[in-house]
Structure formats: structure tokens, C-alpha cells
Amino acid sequence: MVQAKTEKLIGGIFAREKALQLIDTMLLVRSFEENAEEMYSLGKIHGTMHLSIGQEGVAVSTASALRPKHDYLLNVHRGHGHFLAWGGDLNRMMAEFMGRETGYCRGRGGSMHIADVEANNLGAQGIVAGNMPISVGVGLSIKAHKTDQVVLCIFGDGASNEGAFHESLNMASIWKLPVIYLCENNAYAMSMSIKKATNIRHISQRAAAYGMPGVTVDGNDILQVYETIKTAAEYARSGKGPYFVEVETYRWKGHSKSDKQAYRTRDEIKAWMTKDPIARFAKVLGLGEEDLEQRRLLAREKINQAVEYAESSPEPDVKDILDGVYA
């Protein structure tokens, strides 16, 4: 089944070249986060960050089904993968993580607020569901400008219980705004299992409460996510309104740095690690381990260069501390 899809995709829409790029981007994201984790423990990065290791498949398949820089991105706190898949520059991203003046936000934002406004990437989000009301405004703006853009609004399972989720989906629906609501259901909101946080089987069932199409797909199946987002984007671009996509995936690491993970079992984590989106897609592409290792090394190399770039970049000057508060 997946195999069939693969053929079709690899053959048609989805050239093998592109497929290999997705593998490379996933490897880059994972290396970036493994490196970030290490730098954090070495004290080279501070604050907090949310690793998406295990969820990389969603990021690369989603971005590849859209038009990054043309479309808008409202990213989530666990958004390193989406940032890179949207075409983010590794050096300036690393510089932002290390709080340097050369970072995307001049070191003022960090992991939780990294944005690339020129690329219509309107930033990661520190507030759960905080980007959802904003998606309504971006949607209105697109309608007013009469373009064929769409908004990709990303959030987690936990965000689906915020009031902002409700108000935003309803408004987007009644005004037929071109928004793709991408819910990354990784089974937990920090320590809160989605099974305890709601009384329904699939978060996508909530789309019906707004008269909006909603589907749930395997977030670690790149081709399936790709096709679903394609469908959603066509729907939204054609003026039919918003589309809700729930992807089921899993984060291998803790929620953030302070997480002892007492709320889940090693076995559960292990089970999900066998569904590694990278390994899975490599298999689909018939990519061997040495080939993969090659690519992994290339990714690591890029990361090291980015670290060099960031470390050789200046810190913000304290005399500029008030820069950017007001226009």
C-alpha cells in the first residue's frame, strides 16, 4: 500500500531527488537537535528548548507539500524541524540559539521565538495555541490581498484544549479562510496524556464542531502526510476554507530540559523509536545504512560549520538593548 503510493510518488509528483532531499533535511534536523541538546548541557545554549526528535517526518513532508516563503508559517514551540524545512538558514538559526547578533532575531528571541519574517515565517510560539488567533488575521489579510497563499498553523495536541483553538477554528471556518491547521499529536502535552486531556479518540473529530474537514494520519509516514497536506492546500487555495490535519507522532526526548518523564514508560518510547520516520522513509527509498551514514555525516558537518559561524559571531551590544521594542 505505502509501497504503491511510493512508486506513484517517486515516479510522478515526487522525484527521487526530492525524496532524498527530505531524508537529508530530516537528518539535518535531527543532528541540529542532538547538537543543541549537547550544547545545552555544556551551557553554550541556555533557557529552554523543545526537541522534535522522532517527529521530523511531519516537518519535511508538510513543507514540501506547500510553497515556503510564498505561503505563511505560524510555527509551534517544538518547531526546529519546520523552521529548517521552511528553508531556514542553519547559520543564522544556530546564531539565534546561541544568542548572537547574527541570529534571525538578533539573539533576542531564541528557540521559542525564532522567526524569518522575510520568508513569511511568522515565528515559533511560546504560548500554546497563541498562534491560532493570529492565523485568523493572516487569513483575512490573504483574502484582502486576493492572493493564492495559505497559512500553515502548527500546534500540538495540548493546544487543542485552549479556548483560542475554539475561537480561531470557528472564525476561520465561517469566513472560509485559507488556513491549514496542523495538529501534531505526539500523545502528550508535557506530562499530560491526550487520553486524559480529552474524551475523544481523535482530535480531528473536533473539526466537525466548526463545519471544517478534519483527518487523522500517521505522522511518521512521509508520503501520507505529504498527500494530505497537498489536499488540504488545494482545498484552502481554492477558497473552500480551512482544513484540519491531525498527524500522530511521538517525541523521543523529554518535553523540555526539566522533564524526568515519569508519566510514560521506557517501553512506550522504545516502541515508537521503531517507527523512526527517517529509517522508515529510507526503507521506502531503498536507501542502505552506509548511504544513510554518509548523509548523516554531511549533516553533522553542516552543523559543525554553523556552530563555528555562531561562535565567531558577536553577542548583542548592551547599548542596543532597547532596539526593536518600538517601530
Place this chain on the structure above:
Amino acid sequence: MVQAKTEKLIGGIFAREKALQLIDTMLLVRSFEENAEEMYSLGKIHGTMHLSIGQEGVAVSTASALRPKHDYLLNVHRGHGHFLAWGGDLNRMMAEFMGRETGYCRGRGGSMHIADVEANNLGAQGIVAGNMPISVGVGLSIKAHKTDQVVLCIFGDGASNEGAFHESLNMASIWKLPVIYLCENNAYAMSMSIKKATNIRHISQRAAAYGMPGVTVDGNDILQVYETIKTAAEYARSGKGPYFVEVETYRWKGHSKSDKQAYRTRDEIKAWMTKDPIARFAKVLGLGEEDLEQRRLLAREKINQAVEYAESSPEPDVKDILDGVYA
């Protein structure tokens, strides 16, 4: 069909005596509001108020299916009917409207905040959906006290688009709290038609988003509402969790005092006036016009006495102005 129900009810659960009380309460509510409207235009009542004329059926049937004073009431801004049906005293209610010291809230609350805490009536609500998060807390309190009480949380169609609606229903559902969510869908939120405000046919469809039972019934059919609330109450009391009831009804008057009603047609209003819950139930009971007129006069008389009581009551003393800010 209704006839059949009636027989059963009038015969069994629902003695004719009780049925006649419901008629009398509806007449009382209507007279109260007609009088309030008049006093307002005479400047004897100030501020604003929300008349429920045309919706009286919901109030009397709901309260009669519950245990006022034992159960909890979280009332809505358009809640005069519910206040009286819950057993509110006409004199102290009128005194509150006229801002007198003898009023339920010592004249500090008025129509929008009238409460009778001793009767577990936790007040009307000035904030749309503002009582919904509170219902979660009252539900938790009932669970902690292990009583068989339920919470009646009333709100309008417009409230169903507030974030608070979403968070509250979800919490009540996952914790199986004994709350009856009564949505009075009177077709408009101020000037906003529910057809424009949402993209779904029935607000009760939203209950599914929380794994909660939800039904929609004719709000001007007293017996149907009565039976539905009975079912909901049994469900909630038995620990199964919250229950969502949408009643379709209509307000004959404007939203509040400033309403020119440019958003709806006279015909629409006329059509709904033929569904007058009082006339309809009188018919069910085979009550003649002169009998009804008799009862109407009795109601007016009670209102006049209440006005006398209120007008002869003292205004709050300015030296007590800070009373009640802090415990």
C-alpha cells in the same frame, strides 16, 4: 404526539396542579418583564436589561425538572425567568432592579448580577460564557462533597463561540462533572445570527467534540424540555458526567435597550410570536382565554405589590459604599 406526552405527564409525574403552576410562573415572568420595560422607559430602572419574553417556557420547564436550592444555578444575562422559576422572591428581585438596599444584592448588582446565594443561585452573568469555567469548579466541589447535586449552567447561542465554552466543556467531560449545559439558542447573539456565527446546523453538535451527549429540542415545548432536562439530570446525578441540551427559542424583544433590530424582519418575529410558549401550554392544558386572563391579572397584581415593596424600600446609604468589596 405532544398530546400523548401531556396525558402521560399530566397524569403521572406531572400533576395538573404543577402544570398550572408553570403557567402562572410564565405569566409572572412575562408580567415582570413587561413591567420592567415600562419602568425603564419611565426612568425608574436604569442601566440595561435583557428581556426573555418569548423564552419563558425554557425557564419554567427546566427548573421544574431539577431541585432548585438543592442543585446549583449559574444563570445567564437573560435570566429573569430562570431567577423566578428557581424560586426567587418577587419583592427582593424588584428591589434589586430598582437598586434598593432590600434587593438580593443590596442594589449593588442589578439585573445582570442578581444572585440568591442561599438558594444556590450563583448569579446572573454579565460576561458571555463567564459562568462556564465556574461550572467546572462547582462541579469539582460537588464531587468533593459527594452529594447528588447537579449544576445548571445556562448560556446563549453566542456564548458557544467563546473560548471559555470549549475549555469548560472539555474539563467537565474528562472529569465527569455533574453539569447540565443549557444552551438557549434564540437565533441571535445581539445582532449576530447564529447562522453567520457558526458553520454548523445545531450547536449541540459541538458536544461530540468533548465526548458529551448533546441534544437539540424545541425550547417552546414545555413538556419536551422538561423530559430532556430530567434525562440530563439523571445522567449527571448518576456520575456519568455532563450533558448538553440546546433549546431552540426566540426573544420577541430587542437584545437590550439600545437595539433597533435592523438585523431581523418583523415577519420573523411575528412567526415566532405564534409559537408563544404560554399560549401553547395553555392549549395543552385546555385552558381557556378567560381563565388565562384571570391568572394574568393575578400575576400583574403580584408585580404591583412588588413595585410597592421596592419603591418603599430604602436606597443604599452612601456611607456603606465600600461594603462587600472584601470579606
Place this chain on the structure above:
Amino acid sequence: MRELTYAEALREAMRMAMEKDPSVFVIGEDIGVYGGAFGVTAGLIDQFGPERIIDTPISEAGIAGACVGAAVTGMRPIGEMQFSDFVVLAMEQLTLQAAKMRFMFGGKATVPMIMRLAGGSGTGAAAQHSGSLEAWFVNIPGLKVVIPSSPQDAKGLLLASLYDDNPVIFVEHKLLYKVRGPVPEEWYTIPLGQSHTVREGKHLTVVATSVEVMRAQQAADALAKEGIELEIIDPRTLRPLDIDPIVRSVKKTGKLLIVHEAVKMGGFGGEVAAQIAESEAFDYLDAPIRRLAGLDMPIPYNRNLEYHAVPQVENIVEESRKLVEGAY
């Protein structure tokens, strides 16, 4: 000059802006056919249609977010909170998103939006519909806070706010909507961050905002008969605050009375008092700085209590007299 009410002046400003600039739109509850709870947007939907005069469901966070998202992508939205109290439901979008976005993104985004709030007491609307919450926003860097006290200021400040590239909290007062005053017909702006000396006098500096400016003027008329001359200054913009004219005035009068309707404790008046107390004017003060403000309570329903809950003309007269006669 041609006279308009405060509400008409606001409407005219919105109309002129929308006629000139397609990026401007208005969004809020019942602002279309209903014309807004206080009639401020009456008729605009007939001219601009439902795409630019957007009636919303009852979703205040959504309204604020709609403004934020539209503003950061090139529009100039004007949002309305039907009653200022309801802004409590939009604080996340206004203070964590709109106010901080530009800074968090390293100065690379602009959020040119206005959120209009219908504030204040005096209509019998009781505790949940009579709020004066401007002090909250004054504590939030990234926002500007504008609070007009006259029809002329209402129009000029609204147009200036619209073309300021920062999010502006625009605080109106229900009792002012029907107040008439001269309003130029042409397009004009009143720069944000400029205090306005409404009346000159030598005995006492009175800093007042919103409806209290009107009351201070009436008090000044009464006191003038006794030979007491008030100098009334209306900051008009609370953030940024143009303190210099107040400093100069206090150096001249040696006395300062601050008047606002909002609750005194934690209210904006404290900021003015503090800035004067740490300014060069401090040495010129020959009496304690006094604040006349809302009592420490929610707004009551009863008409008489409501009246006494906030500063009225006679309170300003009495307090001014005491200060000038050296009672403190």
C-alpha cells in the same frame, strides 16, 4: 468650527481612513448593521461592506488575534471591544503577541493595529461593564496607550494611531460618546505622546484623563469665580507619557492634583506622581501630590452609589480648594 460628537468624530476618522487606505478595516462585535453598542460605527457597513466592517462571533481573543495577524502581514486593522471590560479576554494576544512580536523577532516585524475600548462607568451597567483598565497597558512595553477626552482629540488621535506602526490601545469613554465639540473637517493627526494643556492657570496643576478632563474644566470654571486658577493638562497618550509640560506646570504652580476615573490603587495616577516626585519639579512642590480617583471598589449598579464611586466635579472643586488653601 463644525461640531461633532465624540462618537461621530471617531466614525469620521475611520471613514476617512478607509476611503483612503484599502489596508484599513474594522472588526468587532455588532459593529455592522447594529452600528456598534454605542453607535460609533453606525452606517459604515453600508459604505464599506461586510468585508471591511467585520461582524464577529463573540470571541474577543479571536478579534485581537485577527488584528495581530492582519497587522503583521500588511493590514491596518481597527479592533473594537464592545465594552472595555471584555479586553480581559484578549490580553494574551495584546500583551504577549502584539506588544512583544517586534522585539522578539529582532525588530523585523511591525504590528500596526488599534484596539478600541469602550470604557468607563456612569451608565448603570454595573461591575462587569464599567471598567477603566488603561493602567494595565501602561505597564506593557511595545504598546502605546491613547485616551482622548474630546471629539477633536478623538479624531486626530485615532488617525495618528492608525499610522503609528505599533499596536495602540485606544481607550474611549461611554459618557463622552454623546459629547459635542468642534472638529476640523479635513484629515489631521494629533501626534501620540504630546500632553495637551487644556487650560492655563497659576494656582494648581491638574492632570486629568478622559471624562475627568471635562469634569476638571467644569471645576475650573467654578473655582475661577473664587479666584482660584487651575491649569489643566491632559496627557492624551499615557504610553509614551509626555511628562515635560507637567513638570513645567508644577514648577510654576507648586501643586499637583491628578484625577482619573480608574481605581486609585495601582492606577495611572501613581505613575504621574512618581515621575513628578523624581523630577526637577520635586523641589518646587509646596504641597503633597494628591490623587483623586475611583474608590477602591467595583462599579455598583445603584445610580447614587455609582455616582459617588468616581470623581465628580464637586470632588475636584473641593480637593483643588484644599490643595490651594494649604490644607495638606
Place this chain on the structure above:
Amino acid sequence: MRELTYAEALREAMRMAMEKDPSVFVIGEDIGVYGGAFGVTAGLIDQFGPERIIDTPISEAGIAGACVGAAVTGMRPIGEMQFSDFVVLAMEQLTLQAAKMRFMFGGKATVPMIMRLAGGSGTGAAAQHSGSLEAWFVNIPGLKVVIPSSPQDAKGLLLASLYDDNPVIFVEHKLLYKVRGPVPEEWYTIPLGQSHTVREGKHLTVVATSVEVMRAQQAADALAKEGIELEIIDPRTLRPLDIDPIVRSVKKTGKLLIVHEAVKMGGFGGEVAAQIAESEAFDYLDAPIRRLAGLDMPIPYNRNLEYHAVPQVENIVEESRKLVEGAY
């Protein structure tokens, strides 16, 4: 005396209260098995179970409402906002419902609840996770605002807040959670509305709150070597504010410096300055009242900028020296 961290002191207070009183429960995000984002509730769920240590979905308005509804029906809930910033999503329940309910109902209801906020900067959490919003609540009658600066105060003030029949906003600081100090083992309360003179001195009165009390003490140690003696007063409760000890102190020292981490403009310091400027202490001031507070900006991510965005020990030392040496 036995020493505990600020977090442990808070936990001990909650544990003692829950052991004694079945009406007490704690509700918030990740407070159960996770133990809270800062470990304050660690282990409590093992002792009291999920019915009394209630993990919630991410629904801050719901958490606040759960507290309001439970409180008005006989419980004594303790709510937690994982980061103080998230309280922006609960403002309606806290300020329009909890704060006003008793008054609106003619004094016939009580809402005995606590909302704990994990506030402040210094952890690199950037603009949306480092807020100091206490000034908002100070402007809301009906609420009490408590802000402990030491483990001992944390326990005593939390127990006092729990048995106060009004809604209490309890402002904690992330950087204080790990700070150790002596904490009595028994049940004790520190009355709300009592300022605490942390250190006596004759040259300058320093009013500081939360983490700045600690910094002020370090500054005082440094200045003591130069012969400059600071008198440090921690209001501990911002609403109601116990101003008398501050007035007495200023009459003694003739100088006042107010220090808090929150942004200066519109911050709580303005209220203190204003109350002193209108008090009898006014005549004793021989220097302008100074405020040292957060810069007018959101909290930046970069460690160095973050450090400079709020008052540090050296800033207090320098500002105190200037004031005492008559630089103003």
C-alpha cells in the same frame, strides 16, 4: 532553625493545609507526576492522589474558573499558573468574576482561592515566559496580592492567604525557588498587609519586592563597608499595602529608593512613590524619590541582555550611593 528552599517551603505549606483541611486542593498544569514545571508540587500527588492534586488540560481560563466555582461553593482551591505570563489567559475569571463576585452579590458570597504565579526573568525563558505582572492585580479591588521574597515568608504567607476569605494572587519568583532559608516546622501564618523591615539602616529607605529584596540585601552588605546603611522594607503584600512602616522609615532617612523587577512605567513602584508623595513623609524627603525597575522592554533571550534588563545588585549599590551622596 531548619532550612528549606522557597519551593520546599511552599510545598510544606500546601501539604500541611491539605492534611488538615479536606476543602483544600491544588489544580494546574503538570503539577501531578511531573511535580510542576519548577518542582513546587513534587510528591504531593503520591500523598493526596489525583482528586486533590488535579492535573489539567492546557486551559488557563478553565483552571481559574475551577478555582472560582469551587471557592464560592465551600472549597479552598490553590490554582497554579505554570508561568506567570499565562495568567493573561485567566484575567476574566480572576478580575471580573473572583474579584467582583462578593461585591456584586451584595456581600453575600466569599471566594477564598489562591492563584499562584511563577514569575520573573533570569532563566533565559525569553519574552513570553518571564513576566512580572503584579501591578495589574494591584489595580483590581476585591483581590489581594501577595509576593513573598524568602522561604519563611513563602510558607507563612501562603497559609495566611489560604485562610483569607478573599481571592489572593500569589506571585512567586523562579529565581527564588532554589533559595534556601530558615523555615519554622510548625504551622504559622504571616498576616497579609504587613510590611516587613528586613534590615534597619539610617541613610536610605529601600522598598523592594520579590527577588529584588535579596539583591537589595546584598547591595546593603556591600554599602555597609562604605558606611552607607540601607533600611530595607519588603511590603510582602501589595494589595492591601501597609504603607505606615515605609512612611516612618522615610521620615527617618529622608530618602526613598523603590526597587522591583517589573517594568518601571506603570509598575507597582509608582504606587509606593505616590503614596509617599502624598503622605506626611513628603515633608521629610530631602531627595527625589527614585525607582529602579525593569527596563522598558520585553525580556530578551540573550543571557547578557536579560541580565541588564532588570535591576541587579550593582545597580542598587550605585543608585543608593548616588541618592545618599546627594547626586539628585
